[in-house]
Structure formats: C-alpha cells, structure tokens
Amino acid sequence: MAWFGKLIGGSLGLMFGGPLGMIAGIAFGHMVDKAGALPERQHTGHASSLDQRQMLFFVGAFSMLAKIASIDGTITKAERQRVITFIRTDLRLGLEQEELALRIFDAAASSEESFDRLALQFVQAFRFEPNILQTMIDILVQVAAADGTVSLAEEALIKRAAQIFGIASSYVDHLIARYSPKADPLEKAYSILGVSSSATDDQIKAAYRKLSREFHPDALAAKGMGEEFTAHATAKFREIQEAWESIKNVRGIK
Secondary structure, eight states, X not given: OTTHXXXXXXXXXXXXXXXXXXXXXXXXXXXXXXXXGSOHHHHHOOOOHHHHHHHHHHHHHHHHHHHHHTTTSSOOHHHHHHHHHIIIIISOOOHHXXXXXXHHHHHHHHOOOOHHHHHHHHHHHHTTOHHHHHHXXXXXXXXXXXXXXOOHHHHHHHHHHHHHHTOOHHHHHHHHHHHOTTOOHHHHHHHXXXXXXXXXXXXXXXXXXXHHHHTOHHHHHHTTOOHHHHHHHHHHXXXXXXXXXXXXXXXXXX
C-alpha cells in the first residue's frame, strides 16, 4: 500500500473530495494529528495519481461495505466480524491497514452520506474499467454472503450498485449463487463464468476468455490497484480457471 506512509504524514487528506473524501477526512483525522511526531520526509511527500487511485478504491470499498452491513438499521457483532474476517483472510491486510479499513468502515457507517453518492463517486473514477467495478460488486456480495445468506435488503442495495456501475443485475444473481454454501458445484462453475447451464459451448468459451482477460493477475496491477486487491483478483482468476476446467471436462469441450 504505497500511499499508506503519505497518508500518515497527512499529505493525502481530502485530495479527491466528495463524500468519499469527507469519510476519509473523518477516518484519518487522528492520524494527521500525529504527523508532527513523524520524520519530515513523511510530511512533504506528494501523493501520485497511482496513490490516489489506490486510496479511492480502498475508501470506496470499505465505505460501501459499511452501508451494506448497516442496511438493516444496525451493524451486529456478527456483521462486523465478517468484515474483519474478510480483511484478514481475503485481503490479508496488516494490523495498521486493518485499523485503517475499520476506521473507514465506522466513519461511513455513522455518516449520513447515501450509498448512491458513494457509488456514484466510485464509478466516476473507474467507469472505463469494468474489471475493477466487477471486483467491487464481487467484494460486496462475498461479505454480504459471509453469514450463509444474502438478505433481500442487501441484495437490493448490491443490485443498486450494479445499476450505478452499468452492470447487469443478472451478474449479481450469478455471484449470489456462486457464494451460496448450498450451491451445486457444477452450477457454481457456470455462475462463476456468468453463464447459465443452457449456454452453448461457444458462449461459454467466449465468457471464459473475456473473464480471463479482465481478471488476469496483471490486469488490476496495470490499472494501479494496490497489492491487497490485486491478490483478491488473482484468487478470482484462479477460480475462473477452475470453473472452466470443470465445465470443459463435463461437456467434453476441446
């Protein structure tokens, strides 16, 4: 997380403005207060556009997750724990980064900013990068499904995000089916590729090739995303390969 040191030094602040900038300001305020105790080199560093993109994705992700978790009115202990599990198990963040993520989460949860405004600012930054937008929807569904089910309210909010991002609601349906603990393995493989079991071999091949290009380990890295989210995309890429192999073997696709 290249921008983390600059953030502690207070050089990023509210540089990208809007509702996400406000949440960042609340979450990071106490860290900026500590800047006087840090070496001068951390005070004067300037955040690059790469740093800004990584920070915006990070703030956007945990802000939207907070709105998903609080959609029923309160965030339960179990809901907060599943976010922590996601941070530690899926993203494998360090302790300082975990603290940062949770501060963003708490700031967004208590903020009166609407989910729509957060999602709209996010899509403005990544509107030409469908793989990043799909990764965000994937993260939202994974956390929502961590307790074994996705509630109707959670599903509606995630589908609202998909609508704002210009992603078909059927993509959300496929993700929900994928992360259901009761999903049939073969049906899960089809959902991973975003196709139905009635799709033709050519349609399945096309879907596989498209996803492989979008989620290749180098794809998000080339877009300037941090290593924690690149690792998440790498796991997704591996899942795509495994789903393709399963379907190919069952169908005898050459």
